[in-house]
Amino acid sequence: MSIFEKFEKIDRRFIFLLVALAVLTPLIFKVTMKIPISSPVKSAFKAVDTLPRGTNILISVDYDPASMPELQPMYRTLLYQCFEKGLKPVMIVQWPLGLPLSINTMAEVAEQYNEMARKEGKDTVVYGRDYVNIGYRPGGVAQVVGIGKEIRDYFESDYRGTPLDSLPMMKDIHNYDNFALLFALEAGSMGDIYVQYANARFGIKIILGMTAVSAPDAYPYLQAHQIIGLLGGLQGAAEYETLMKRPAFATMGMTAQSWVHVLIVLFILIGNIGYFISRRKKRS
């Protein structure tokens, strides 16, 4: 068997080893690369960034730990942006396993922001006054439609059981009309439901943050202006971090993803060289 024929049958353990090295090396040595910004992310960032202080924004956290590496950096950066710009985020969760993630991250980002705010003499953020997490309730579609009328019909209390009316920030929030936009972080099909009901029926502006595998599904919505921005996968998260000038996990992760993509392309190339040479041999 010639070397070219061997190209066609590389041991998959060798592929696994190279993939592991391509992922680990940039993460260990914290290698970063320049992130180019795409227009769907730019418009998403601009839409949030230009909102006046005190504006309410609804953030739907609809993912679990499996999709966390792609969507959590978006959530983290977005929350930080909200705190910095004085926006008032309300978190809602449609995936039961996403609730603890939304709570942990919310607490972490608030703490981080408050530490920075104290150092710089800015206002700190307080739960209930500046941000709220209303948690998870079953009912997906019904809830998305119902919130268009009154949020309290489905969420009488926040994730800890505190009645919504006792939270100062929630007093004047009743339905989609009280939010400037909805930023939905989606690992599944809730994004479609938000577009089909919350946007089509109640007219709320929507930005979707999706996993790379499901982001292509949102392009028809983007072109039809049913959503005003789109963040796709880790690349989308890295672009958002770059626009926020806060490079973090996604920016670092993109170097690892870059290396793996190049590796896959090389393997595809090698596999095809082997394929054509062995085919020519067979024919002759």
Next chain:
Amino acid sequence: MRREIPLAITFITALIMIVSFCIPHAPFGSMQDVSLKWYSIIAGFTMLLGVDSLIHMHSVKIKRKKEGWVYSLVLILGFALFVISGIIGGIRFGSAMDIRSSFMYLYTYMIVPLQSTMFALLSFFIASAAYRAFRARNMDATLLLITAVLVMLGRVPVGYQMWHSFPAVAEWIMAVPQMAAKRGILIGVSLGSLAVSLRIMLGIERSYLS
């Protein structure tokens, strides 16, 4: 009558939902509100059904010592652990979701690493599968291969370093040919869903009754 009554209920409920969606004013609006709340409550109870079915299935497996019964035992013990830690969290901190509770500790240090690991394995299999599957065997496969390579390089920063127009090419593929195909599929799926819904509503499709 055993068939006619469920068919009538389906038809009337569907009709109410359609009318109330198009005319969200009294009396239809309030009918829709009630239906949506019922839906939410029923969705909550389906979770209980799911738990019941899961526990029953795995209990039987353990009782009969079927192959892999040890995994079922781990599942039931894990389930009990989470329920107990949730209750303790609720009593000690007022909510299982309090970040100091043992429930959150278990979630952060068990569920998160387990699920992340499962998903992370995918990158290894995708790399291996791409190497095996992307062969330029014919025109269609070649087109797919070229598009995949362009998108793969255009969606990562290294592609931008290689050629500054790679991201623009990838974005064009996503926003034009990909989107056109997706929209076609979406319209087809929607028309199909509409047809099936009508068939169910009119009692032509009755498989849900059996």
